[in-house]
Amino acid sequence: MTGSVRPPSKFLAAIAQIQEMIKRDRLGPGDKIPSERELSDRLSIGRSSVREALRALELLGLIETRRGEGTFLRDFKDHQLVPLIGTFLFDGDQTKEDIHDVKAILELGCLAVLVRNETADAKELTNSVGQLIEKTDNRLLQSIWMIISNYAGNDPDDERLQKLLASAREIQYSKRQ
């Protein structure tokens, strides 16, 4: 017998086809996607498998379901995935130290970005780092920091902040071509 590739699970197939459908029909946040039963029909996949796919996408925060109404595309900005991951990832003991390191790294980097963009001012450092990060206008950075910060707890350490800024001034991230 040659290869005999195993076909992808209906579950994954459903996700792929739903994604494709969204893209093809130019659906955006807030738009409604077909009902579970209709999807099951159109994709020739049992409703169970369609639901498994939808639930997974929902857990990721990519869609939103409202009983009696339907399933809607969500604004990707507020995806849930990371807090989710966190609960799994941040279990161990060592990770606690790691969190502090990563948080510091992100904060430093954030400042560096601000300095590069000349958005930041020394005075503004009286604000919390959280507010500063919002100014980076980097959604990805914001997301990650928010998550980390969520697990690190608050530590308004002004002294550390000053050191970070000093370091940040030294850094010049090369603008990408």
Place this chain on the structure above:
Amino acid sequence: MTGSVRPPSKFLAAIAQIQEMIKRDRLGPGDKIPSERELSDRLSIGRSSVREALRALELLGLIETRRGEGTFLRDFKDHQLVPLIGTFLFDGDQTKEDIHDVKAILELGCLAVLVRNETADAKELTNSVGQLIEKTDNRLLQSIWMIISNYAGNDPDDERLQKLLASAREIQYSKRQ
């Protein structure tokens, strides 16, 4: 009528309880978790709902299912969530820049940590940043970097690396108490 809070969906309840079970039983990567039918029994939740939960966790790369064998905890290093999210999230144009920034931030921070720990040596910089990051012994940092890096693509920019190291030397993350 007062509040009348809606009970959380079985789907979410299943996820929560499975997580709790994992924590309680001290299960780690590679370990097997109860079968779908047993979970359905123990949690008093229909197998369909249990499956929806498991599929979602699988999509995140947190568990792995093998037909005929069972469901196993996966090493968090290779969680799938980001490629997944990516197809939804990283469509736009701006996000692409964000990725580069975050990647640079992490790399810089990584070097700073290495310098602090006196683990890094100038010579070692001939290696890729990826290998350096492994030495930080910071799982969280490794995870995030791997994800980001996955979307940023490779750019072996030695010059940038040198600048980063110089900056890193200036930085002294205060050891946590």
Place this chain on the structure above:
DNA sequence: TGAATTGTGTGGTCTGACCACTTAAAGGAA
């Protein structure tokens, strides 16, 4: 001993049946 067979457990999938809820249409009272 060693190979083939069987049995059991597991995930993968589908179907049909309810329930709870939302919305809009249909109906009747003013």
Place this chain on the structure above:
DNA sequence: TTCCTTTAAGTGGTCAGACCACACAATTCA
């Protein structure tokens, strides 16, 4: 007519049962 009530249809939420495909270990048989 207008307004409220009732009804119907559509949707997600959940469950139970039934198969199938597969992996593994126990059993059987040559």
